[in-house]
Amino acid sequence: MSHSNANNNKIYLFDSDVLIEAKNHYYNPCYAGVFWDWFATGISSGIFRSAVNVKKEFLEGDDGDYLKDFAKDSRFDDFWCDTKSPEIAREFGKLQIWANTQWVANKRTKKTEARLSVALSTFASDKKADAWLVALASNLQQSARKKAFIVTNENSAPEGQLE
Amino acid sequence: MLPDAARFLNVDVIRLYDLLKEYSGSNFEFMDLI
Numbered sequence: 674m675s676h677s678n679a680n681n682n683k684i685y686l687f688d689s690d691v692l693i694e695a696k697n698h699y700y701n702p703c704y705a706g707v708f709w710d711w712f713a714t715g716i717s718s719g720i721f722r723s724a725v726n727v728k729k730e731f732l733e734g735d736d737g738d739y740l741k742d743f744a745k746d747s748r749f750d751d752f753w754c755d756t757k758s759p760e761i762a763r764e765f766g767k768l769q770i771w772a773n774t775q776w777v778a779n780k781r782t783k784k785t786e787a788r789l790s791v792a793l794s795t796f797a798s799d800k801k802a803d804a805w806l807v808a809l810a811s812n813l814q815q816s817a818r819k820k821a822f823i824v825t826n827e828n829s830a831p832e833g834q835l836e
Numbered sequence: 837m838l839p840d841a842a843r844f845l846n847v848d849v850i851r852l853y854d855l856l857k858e859y860s861g862s863n864f865e866f867m868d869l870i
Contacts, residue, residue: 767844803841
């Protein structure tokens with residue numbers, strides 16, 4: 674395996690769930706070390722990145738957890754992109770307005786109200802990375818002229834439904 | 837929610853499996869990494 678066809682203009686930002694699911698299921702480090710070698714090569718090549726907010730999520734894991742150890746490993750410091758900039762905060766703000774207006778439209782019913790409130794507060798939380806990751810990706814596309822992709826297992830919620 | 841948010845800011849999303857295919861060559865098989 675290689676990243677020989679890597680396009681330097683592309684950058685892939687990993688959400689937390691995709692790595693957690695890989696660790697827990699398909700690519701458990703106990704038997705899928707090749708996957709994690711591939712992942713590390715992508716990091717050293719500069720095409721795999723994530724937000725420091727994802728690192729914070731991993732650091733809250735149990736001692737001995739593979740991803741907690743990964744988050745603490747200084748060899749991968751470059752993987753974690755800082756999100757404390759006015760430009761990224763502005764993108765984050767756009768997302769919060771969008772979530773509380775457009776995203777909730779057609780989703781708000783008596784049945785979904787409670788879950789919507791939880792989803793919106795989670796999306797706005799400093800402790801959850803999703804919105805920060807999207808804000809970072811948007812900023813990278815604008816400031817670094819990179820084509821940013823978010824690597825995720827999440828699917829869009831159909832109209833009228835809530836994930 | 838994340839894919840919808842990404843779309844709002846014109847950011848594409850990709851599944852891990854598709855990324856693996858893209859950066860693992862034409863002979864990629866899902867089990868190659870195990």
